[in-house]
Amino acid sequence: MRHLMSPLDLTVEELDKLLDLANDIEKFPEKYAHACDGKRIATLFYEPSTRTRLSFEAAMMNLGGKVLGFSSADSSSAAKGESVSDTIRMVSCYADICAMRHPKEGAPLVASMVSGIPVINAGDGGHQHPTQTLTDLLTIRSLKGRLDHLTIGLCGDLKFGRTVHSLINALVRYTGIRFVLISPEELRVPDYIREDVLRSNGIPFEEVIRLEDALPKLDLLYMTRVQRERFFNEDDYVRMKDFYILDSAKMKLAGPDMLVLHPLPRVNEISTEVDADPRAAYFRQVQYGVYVRMALILTLLEVKV
Ligand code: NCD
Numbered sequence: 001m002r003h004l005m006s007p008l009d010l011t012v013e014e015l016d017k018l019l020d021l022a023n024d025i026e027k028f029p030e031k032y033a034h035a036c037d038g039k040r041i042a043t044l045f046y047e048p049s050t051r052t053r054l055s056f057e058a059a060m061m062n063l064g065g066k067v068l069g070f071s072s073a074d075s076s077s078a079a080k081g082e083s084v085s086d087t088i089r090m091v092s093c094y095a096d097i098c099a100m101r102h103p104k105e106g107a108p109l110v111a112s113m114v115s116g117i118p119v120i121n122a123g124d125g126g127h128q129h130p131t132q133t134l135t136d137l138l139t140i141r142s143l144k145g146r147l148d149h150l151t152i153g154l155c156g157d158l159k160f161g162r163t164v165h166s167l168i169n170a171l172v173r174y175t176g177i178r179f180v181l182i183s184p185e186e187l188r189v190p191d192y193i194r195e196d197v198l199r200s201n202g203i204p205f206e207e208v209i210r211l212e213d214a215l216p217k218l219d220l221l222y223m224t225r226v227q228r229e230r231f232f233n234e235d236d237y238v239r240m241k242d243f244y245i246l247d248s249a250k251m252k253l254a255g256p257d258m259l260v261l262h263p264l265p266r267v268n269e270i271s272t273e274v275d276a277d278p279r280a281a282y283f284r285q286v287q288y289g290v291y292v293r294m295a296l297i298l299t300l301l302e303v304k305v
Contacts, residue, residue: 002300003112003119007133007170014299015137015170022138022288022295029062035298035305036065042095043069044087045122046078046102047229051264051286052122052131056099059293068095085114092116097301099131103229118300126160126230132263133166134296135289140220142288143259143281149176153214155244156182156224156269158189160231163263164224168193172201179205180214184243186236187226211244215253221246223262223269223282247271251279261285 003009010018025032041060043053049071057067070076077087084102088111091098097118100108105125112119123129141147152171154164158181168189171177179198181189188194188207198205208214215221223246231237245268246260262270262282274280298305 001118003108003115003121004130004296004300005109005112005119005121006128007130007166009130012173015134018134018292018295018299019138019141021298022134022291023142025291025294026142026288032063032294032298032305034064035303036060036063036301039063039065039097039301039303040095041065041067041069041297042091042098043067043071043122044076044091044098044100045069045071046073046076046100046107047123048072049101049122051289052101052129053099055286055289056120056122056131056293058290059297062290063294063297065096065297069098084111087111088115088119097297120296120300123162126162126165126227128166128169129162129263130166131289131293131296132163133170134292135285136163136167136222136261136263137170138288138292139261139281139285140259143284144219147171148174150174150219151178151180151217153180153182153211153218153221154189154224155211155214155221155246157187157226157240158183158224159187160227161224164189164222165193167222168197172197172203177203179203180218181205181207182209182211182214182244183207184209184240187240187243211246211250212253215250215258216255218254218258220259220261221254223260223266225262225265225267225269242268244269245271246274248273248277251277254279
């Protein structure tokens, strides 16, 4: 039985196959409409979510399956003190696969060790968010035509942003990738990403503070929200929250083909005036998230279509 804790749980070949499957689902959705008839996904969300939970549920419904679950720790037995391990043992009796989001790093991994069904990490604290990465990779490959030879700007909260950590982990496996890491000093990528992932793989990268300096050289700009819930004090958050605001004036500094991605939710970091710019791809990215989660469910359940 396979779980998905990190994007590295899939080899590059497996990932390519998964993205091919997602593109096929996009083209021929009716072919997959009954692929998971009689199957259930449990969405166990101990932390707020809109897109990730709903897109897992939409994905399973698009495959003909059913969904059950909870959307906050307060509405589950976690509020009574039940451990994640006990919860997953029980959920294994109700569902065929589960997606878990938890504020504690490693909670989905703990669950996977005792689970009778495949567990998908739907975000664990400030650590990893592999299905957002699959979404990002599918978006990039579909809209840019490749996952190699790209200069990628990652901007905002690179310290706590788990989507950034997972995306860097996944992209260092492709050739010709360069990163421009754009963040205030306090929100730089964690040392383990800089040393163990970027430096140890020989990936060229630079760290800059000003977004304006980076924009002209990027193929892709990945904006992120300052992760308020991971700050220890509110004053630090308030100081950081509007550090970057991408607006139409700044978009003029970027090339004509630079894509703008964002895992969403957006707060202030992308002005709504950018939404109409053809380079803004963050809402298209949401749709790709459903296709790739459909492909992932089929893969982990070993359903052949
Ligand atoms: C992201 C997350 O939860 O880490 N959201 C998402 O799943 N699309 C990004 C965020 O919350 O900022």
